[in-house]
Amino acid sequence: MEYSEVLTLLQKLCAAKGTSGKEDSAADLSAELLSQYMSVKRDNLGNVIGKKGEGKGILLDAHIDQIGLIVTGFTDDGFVKVARVGGADIRVLTAQQVTIHGKKDIYGVITSVPPHLASDKDENKATSFDDMTIDIGMSKAEASEVISLGDRITFNGPFDKLLGNRIASPSVDDRAGVVAILRCLQLLEGKDTCPIEVMFSAQEETGGSGACAGAFNAESDEAIAVDVSFASAPEVSSEKYASLGDGALVGYAPALDYAMSQKLMEIAKAKDIKAVPEVMGGRTGTNGDDIQVARGGVKTALISIAIRNMHTAVEVCDLADIEATARLMAEYIIERSGKNA
Numbered sequence: 001m002e003y004s005e006v007l008t009l010l011q012k013l014c015a016a017k018g019t020s021g022k023e024d025s026a027a028d029l030s031a032e033l034l035s036q037y038m039s040v041k042r043d044n045l046g047n048v049i050g051k052k053g054e055g056k057g058i059l060l061d062a063h064i065d066q067i068g069l070i071v072t073g074f075t076d077d078g079f080v081k082v083a084r085v086g087g088a089d090i091r092v093l094t095a096q097q098v099t100i101h102g103k104k105d106i107y108g109v110i111t112s113v114p115p116h117l118a119s120d121k122d123e124n125k126a127t128s129f130d131d132m133t134i135d136i137g138m139s140k141a142e143a144s145e146v147i148s149l150g151d152r153i154t155f156n157g158p159f160d161k162l163l164g165n166r167i168a169s170p171s172v173d174d175r176a177g178v179v180a181i182l183r184c185l186q187l188l189e190g191k192d193t194c195p196i197e198v199m200f201s202a203q204e205e206t207g208g209s210g211a212c213a214g215a216f217n218a219e220s221d222e223a224i225a226v227d228v229s230f231a232s233a234p235e236v237s238s239e240k241y242a243s244l245g246d247g248a249l250v251g252y253a254p255a256l257d258y259a260m261s262q263k264l265m266e267i268a269k270a271k272d273i274k275a276v277p278e279v280m281g282g283r284t285g286t287n288g289d290d291i292q293v294a295r296g297g298v299k300t301a302l303i304s305i306a307i308r309n310m311h312t313a314v315e316v317c318d319l320a321d322i323e324a325t326a327r328l329m330a331e332y333i334i335e336r337s338g339k340n341a
Contacts, residue, residue, distance in 0.1 A: 003165060003319035009033070009182055010167065010322070011159050013175040017101065019068035019085045019152045020206040021046075026064050026171075030178055030200045037185040038198065047214040048200035057195025058333060059220035059298070060184065061211060061287050062177030062227065063204030066170070067311050069153035071100065078140045079111065079133035082153060086205030089311045091126045096313065097156040098134060102147035107156075108134040157313035165319040166244065172315035174204070176305045176322050177226035183326035184333075193337040195220070204287055211287035215294035222260065222299045222336070224329055225288035229278060229304035231316070242306040244317065247274025247324040251302030255283045255292060260301035267331050274324045278304055303328060 012033075018026030023046050031040050031048045038052035048064060067086035074080060080100065084090075095112040099105050111133050134153070136143060159169040178200055185198070197220050202210035204227075215223070229249050232241045242249050250264045261277075268275035283289045284302055292300040303325050308316040 003323050005186065006179055006183055006319045006322050006326075007167070009179045010169075010172075010175060010319070013178055014159055014169040014171050017099075017154050018065055019154060020065040020203045021085070022152050023065045023202050026066070026175070027200065027202070030064050033182055034185075034198060034200065037189070038196070043214060043217065045210050045213045046202035047210045049214060049217075050198040051195065053193070053195030055195050056219055056221045057197060058336060059197040059199060059215065059218045059223040059291070060181045060329065061199045061201055061215070061223060061225045061291060062181050063174045063202070063210065063287060064178060064200040065202055065205050065210075066154065066173070066175075067205050068155065069098070071147060071149055071151045071153065073149065074140045074143055075133060076140060078138050078143050079135055080108065080143065080147065082132055082134060083129055085152065087311050088155075090129065092312050093132065094127055098153050099156055100134065100136065100147055100151055100153050102151045104146060106136050106146060108136040111135050155313040162316065166316055167319065168314045168316045170313040170315065172307050172317050173228045173310055174226070176228060176307065176317050180226050180303075180305065180322050180325040180329070183323065184329040187326060187330040188333060191334060193333050196333065201287055208287055208290045211290040212294065215291040215298060218294070218298075220298065223288075223291045224301045224303060224332070225286050225291055226303050226305070226325060226329075227286040228307045228310065228317070230310060231306035231308045233308050242276055242278065244306055244308065245320055246276045246306065247321055248328045249278040249304040249306060250275050251278050251280065251284060251288070251304060253280035253282065253284050253302070255289050255300075256302055257292075257299040260299055263335075264301060264303070264328060264332055267335060268328055271327070271331050273328050273331065274320070275328060
């Protein structure tokens with residue numbers, strides 16, 4: 001099966017830049033894509049909000065922000081000092097290619113001490129953020145002309161098609177979730193459904209404040225959060241991880257509505273949609289935790305998409321899993337709408 005719609009959407013969204021708190025480019029693109037299906041607005045925190053239909057219905061959420069870095073200063077010889085925005089994996093940042101989004105986009109490379117010069121105690125250690133710098137080939141005076149404190153930095157990397165249905169790219173977390181929701185809306189075109197609200201939320205990677213505010217303002221009494229989760233790989237495979245291609249990961253956790261999780265699994269079986277349960281012992285670490293306690297409480301489910309190399313510039317996912325997630329949400333909404341008709 002080909003997944004051309006999913007591939008096209010994911011490639012577009014992964015190319016758009018948008019670190020937490022400054023999601024502008026990614027938010028603008030997602031708003032444009034969402035406006036094909038419903039009226040769209042932006043709220044005070046930068047969430048992209050859409051709604052179709054009147055009254056209480058179901059809220060679909062995926063976060064639009066990506067991990068990155070932020071400029072904190074300059075060394076005397078022109079190197080850029082940084083802190084992280086979200087949980088960038090410090091172990092793989094050395095020698096990473098980046099773009100600093102200043103008055104203009106500036107290409108840079110995170111500096112690396114050659115192994116020949118590393119001390120014995122530092123030879124097998126990752127560089128700490130206190131010591132990390134970016135080389136942009138400028139003096140301090142030159143850098144200060146085009147770069148300001150607080151400017152955001154994104155990780156460079158191509159969107160590569162791997163064998164089968166797999167791709168590797170920066171910011172698959174959580175542009176894959178955004179794609180799943182857009183694809184779900186596409187599958188629902190022409191169908192009479194319950195009211196649908198969509199939130200492409202800001203600032204998930206730095207604590208979830210976008211979802212807190214957006215869900216408080218939402219009118220829905222049910223919600224499905226869509227995020228990514230861990231895929232099996234050498235040295236990390238266990239019962240806590242799914243395999244790429246297993247389909248939608250349906251969350252089970254104390255922070256989630258058990259009946260919704262059960263219904264999602266029942267629908268997946270009835271409609272021959274690939275899905276597996278993902279069990280968590282407490283909070284989920286996703287926007288689902290914040291959505292469920294918004295205002296008077298919202299019944300919330302979580303569907304995740306397995307990815308490898310999370311929080312790096314080479315996150316790997318399977319397009320079939322995004323399609324399965326979209327189909328499962330669409331079928332859930334169709335069934336829910338029938339019961340409410």
